[in-house]
Amino acid sequence: xxxxxxxxxxxxxxxxxxxxxxxxxxxxxxxxxxxxxxxxxxxxxxxxxxxxxxxxxxxxxxxxxxxxxxxxxxxxxxxxxxxxxxxxxxxxxxxxxxxxxxxxxxxxxxxxxxxxxxxxxxxxxxxxxxxxxxxxxxxxxxxxxxxxxxxxxxxxxxxxxxxxxxxxxxxxxxxxxxxxxxxxxxxxxxxxxxxxxxxxxxxxxxxxxxxxxxxxxxxxxxxxxxxxxxxxxxxxxxxxxxx
Amino acid sequence: xxxxxxxxxxxxxxxxxxxxxxxxxxxxxxxxxxxxxxxxxxxxxxxxxxxxxxxxxxxxxxxxxxxxxxxxxxxxxxxxxxxxxxxxxxxxxxxxxxxxxxxxxxxxxxxxxxxxxxxxxxxxxxxxxxxxxxxxxxxxxxxxxxxxxxxxxxxxxxxxxxxxxxxxxxxxxxxxxxxxxxxxxxxxxxxxxxxxxxxxxxxxxxxxxxxxxxxxxxxxxxxxxxxxxxxxxxxxxxxxxxxxxxxxxxxxxxxxxxxxxxxxxxxxxxxxxxxxxxxxxxxxxxxxxxxxxxxxxxxxxxxxxxxxxxxxxxxxxxxxxxxxxxxxxxxxxxxxxxxxxxxxxxxxxxxxxxxxxxxxxxxxxxxxxxxxxxxxxxxxxxxxxxxxxxxxxxxxxxxxxxxxxxxxxxxxxxxxxxxxxxxxxxxx
Numbered sequence: 001x002x003x004x005x006x007x008x009x010x011x012x013x014x015x016x017x018x019x020x021x022x023x024x025x026x027x028x029x030x031x032x033x034x035x036x037x038x039x040x041x042x043x044x045x046x047x048x049x050x051x052x053x054x055x056x057x058x059x060x061x062x063x064x065x066x067x068x069x070x071x072x073x074x075x076x077x078x079x080x081x082x083x084x085x086x087x088x089x090x091x092x093x094x095x096x097x098x099x100x101x102x103x104x105x106x107x108x109x110x111x112x113x114x115x116x117x118x119x120x121x122x123x124x125x126x127x128x129x130x131x132x133x134x135x136x137x138x139x140x141x142x143x144x145x146x147x148x149x150x151x152x153x154x155x156x157x158x159x160x161x162x163x164x165x166x167x168x169x170x171x172x173x174x175x176x177x178x179x180x181x182x183x184x185x186x187x188x189x190x191x192x193x194x195x196x197x198x199x200x201x202x203x204x205x206x207x208x209x210x211x212x213x214x215x216x217x218x219x220x221x222x223x224x225x226x227x228x229x230x231x232x233x234x235x236x237x238x239x240x241x242x243x
Numbered sequence: 244x245x246x247x248x249x250x251x252x253x254x255x256x257x258x259x260x261x262x263x264x265x266x267x268x269x270x271x272x273x274x275x276x277x278x279x280x281x282x283x284x285x286x287x288x289x290x291x292x293x294x295x296x297x298x299x300x301x302x303x304x305x306x307x308x309x310x311x312x313x314x315x316x317x318x319x320x321x322x323x324x325x326x327x328x329x330x331x332x333x334x335x336x337x338x339x340x341x342x343x344x345x346x347x348x349x350x351x352x353x354x355x356x357x358x359x360x361x362x363x364x365x366x367x368x369x370x371x372x373x374x375x376x377x378x379x380x381x382x383x384x385x386x387x388x389x390x391x392x393x394x395x396x397x398x399x400x401x402x403x404x405x406x407x408x409x410x411x412x413x414x415x416x417x418x419x420x421x422x423x424x425x426x427x428x429x430x431x432x433x434x435x436x437x438x439x440x441x442x443x444x445x446x447x448x449x450x451x452x453x454x455x456x457x458x459x460x461x462x463x464x465x466x467x468x469x470x471x472x473x474x475x476x477x478x479x480x481x482x483x484x485x486x487x488x489x490x491x492x493x494x495x496x497x498x499x500x501x502x503x504x505x506x507x508x509x510x511x512x513x514x515x516x517x518x519x520x521x522x523x524x525x526x527x528x529x530x531x532x533x534x535x536x537x538x539x540x541x542x543x544x545x546x547x548x549x550x551x552x553x554x555x556x557x558x559x560x561x562x563x564x565x566x567x568x569x570x571x572x573x574x575x576x577x578x579x580x581x582x583x584x585x586x587x588x589x590x591x592x593x594x595x596x597x598x599x600x601x602x603x604x605x606x607x608x609x610x611x612x613x614x615x616x617x618x619x620x621x622x623x624x625x626x627x628x629x630x631x632x633x634x635x636x637x638x639x640x641x642x643x644x645x646x647x648x649x650x651x652x653x654x655x656x657x658x659x660x661x662x663x664x665x666x667x668x669x670x671x
Contacts, residue, residue: 045623045624047626047627049626051630051633085309091670097614099614099617
C-alpha cells in the first residue's frame with residue numbers, strides 16, 4: 001500500500017512535466033515501478049535500483065531492502081564498492097554492480113544521497129516496555145559497563161547519519177538493522193579499519209540487538225533527513241570510514 | 244543405475260586412453276636449452292604484451308576480486324570440484340619468476356606446467372595453443388614486468404578420479420589439438436586476424452561450444468552454444484541465426500557488442516559482461532572489427548529446426564497475464580512494442596537472445612536484473628532491476644513467454660518449473 005499523498009504527488013509531477021519520456025503506466029502508484037523523465041539522465045540509469053530501493057531511494061515494502069535516500073554519499077559509495085569487490089556479501093547486489101567502474105558508482109551514490117523522499121510512517125509493531133527501555137538506553141546513552149557508545153553519538157541526534165561515511169538509521173526497518181548488527185557481530189560485514197562498528201556490535205548481546213533495532217525503527221521521522229557534518233562532534237571511537 | 248554404469252564405462256575408456264596416450268605421446272617437451280631468450284623489455288614491447296594479456300583475459304581468472312593482479316588464489320568451481328588458479332606474478336618462490344620464455348610458451352602451447360605436470364583444461368590451453376611464439380613471448384615479458392607477489396598457490400579440491408592428472412591424457416587425446424593458428428590464404432588478413440583472436444587468446448569456444456560430461460568440447464560443434472557449467476547462463480550459439488549467430492548483424496553492432504558492451508541488437512550481461520569488462524573493452528577498434536568480420540562469416544549451422552506452430556501455442560490466460568505484467572513493469576523501458584531504446588534499453592522484438600530455444604538468460608534477467616559492464620566507450624551503463632521479489636513464478640513465466648511470442652517473435656512458451664529452478668540459484 002502506498003500512501004495516497006505519494007501517488008498524488010507522482011501524478012502531479014507527471015502532469016506538470018508533460019515531457020515524460022514514456023507516459024507513466026496507469027498503475028504507477030507504486031514507488032517500486034520503473035519510471036523516469038529523460039533517457040539520458042542518471043535517473044534513467046539507476047532504474048536498476050528501484051524495484052528494491054524505490055524510485056527515490058525511499059525503500060519499498062520489502063523488509064530486506066533498506067532506504068538509501070539521503071544517506072551520506074561517502075557511505076553509499078563505500079557500500080557499492082564493497083558489493084562490487086565482494087567485501088560486503090549480498091549476492092543480488094554483488095551481481096548487479098560487479099562490472100561498474102568507481103567513477104560511476106560514485107555518481108550513483110551522489111544521486112541517492114541528494115534524494116529527499118518523504119518517510120513512511122514509523123512501524124508500530126508491538127514490543128514490550130522493558131525491551132523498548134533497553135533499546136532507548138543503548139541508542140541514546142550507550143552502556144558504559146559494556147563499553148558501548150550511544151548510537152546517536154555517531155549516527156546523529158536525529159539519526160540521520162554523519163558525513164562522509166556514517167549512514168542514517170532513520171527510516172530503516174528493525175529487521176534490517178538487526179540483520180546488519182548481527183552480520184557485524186559474527187564478522188560477515190566489515191567496514192574500513194579501524195572498524196568501529198565491529199567493536200560495538202561484538203559487545204552487543206542478541207537481546208541488545210533486538211532491543212535497539214526495535215526502538216530505532218519506532219522513532220519519529222526527522223523533518224530534515226540530511227546527515228550531520230563531520231566536524232561538529234568528537235566521535236567516541238575511531239572509525240576508518242570517517243577518514 | 245544405468246548412468247552409473249555409463250559413467251564407469253566412460254571413466255574406464257578415459258583411463259585406457261590415458262594409459263595408451265601416456266605411452267605414445269608423452270607430450271610437449273620443448274628442448275630445454277641453457278640459453279634463454281633475452282627479454283626485450285622496451286616500453287612498447289611491454290605494452291604489446293599487456294594488450295595481448297588483456298585480449299586473453301588472464302586477469303579475470305588469475306586475480307581475486309580484491310587481490311593483487313595476477314596473484315591467483317581464486318576458486319573456479321567446476322562440476323568436478325574447485326580449481327584454485329595459480330599465481331602468475333614473477334615471484335621466484337610462489338609465482339612464475341623462475342620461468343623462462345620457453346617454459347611459458349610450453350604452458351600456452353602444450354598445456355604443461357614448468358615441471359611437466361598436465362594442466363587442467365580450466366586453463367584454456369586448447370585455445371591458447373593457437374597463439375604465436377612471438378605473442379606468447381610478449382605476454383611473458385609483460386607478466387615478468389608486473390610486481391611480484393608472494394602468495395602460495397592453493398591445492399585444487401577435485402574429487403576422485405578427477406584429481407588424477409594423468410587421466411588428462413585421455414582428455415587431451417579426445418579434445419586437444421596442439422598447434423599455432425595457421426592463416427587461411429583464401430581469406431582476408433582481417434578475417435585471419437579475427438579468427439586468430441577468437442580461436443586463440445579470446446578462447447570464446449570455452450563457453451560458446453557445449454561442454455560435455457567429460458568437460459570437453461567437440462570441435463564439430465564449435466561455437467554452437469551451450470550451458471556454462473556452474474554459472475547457469477546459456478552461452479548462445481554463434482553459428483545459428485536463431486541464437487547469437489551474427490550473419491545478419493552489421494559489423495558495427497557486432498564490434499560494439501564486444502568492445503562497448505551494448506549495441507542496437509543486444510547487450511551483454513552475466514559472464515559475457517565480465518569478458519567485456521576485463522578484456523574486450525581494451526581491444527583496438529581494428530581488432531574488434533576483425534573479430535566481428537570473422538564472427539559474422541562463421542558458417543550458419545542451424546542444428547535445431549524452427550519451433551512448430553504447435554510448440555508455440557500459448558494459453559490466452561498466460562498471454563494476458565504476461566501482457567499485463569509487461570505493461571506494468573517492462574514497457575516503460577522496453578516500449579509497448581518491444582522496440583526498446585537501443586542501445587541503452589535493448590529491444591526485445593526481433594532479438595535472437597529472447598527467442599532462442601533456451602529461455603535461461605531471459606528468465607535470469609527478469610529474476611535478477613543486470614547492468615551491462617562499464618566500459619571505456621560506455622562508462623555509465625543502464626541497468627535492469629531484479630523482479631524476483633516482485634513477481635511469482637507464474638508471472639515470470641508468463642512475462643517471459645509474452646516477450647518470446649509477442650511482436651512476431653518466434654520463441655516458445657516457458658514453464659513455471661523452469662522459472663522455479665533458476666530462482667533457487669544465487670545471482671552471479
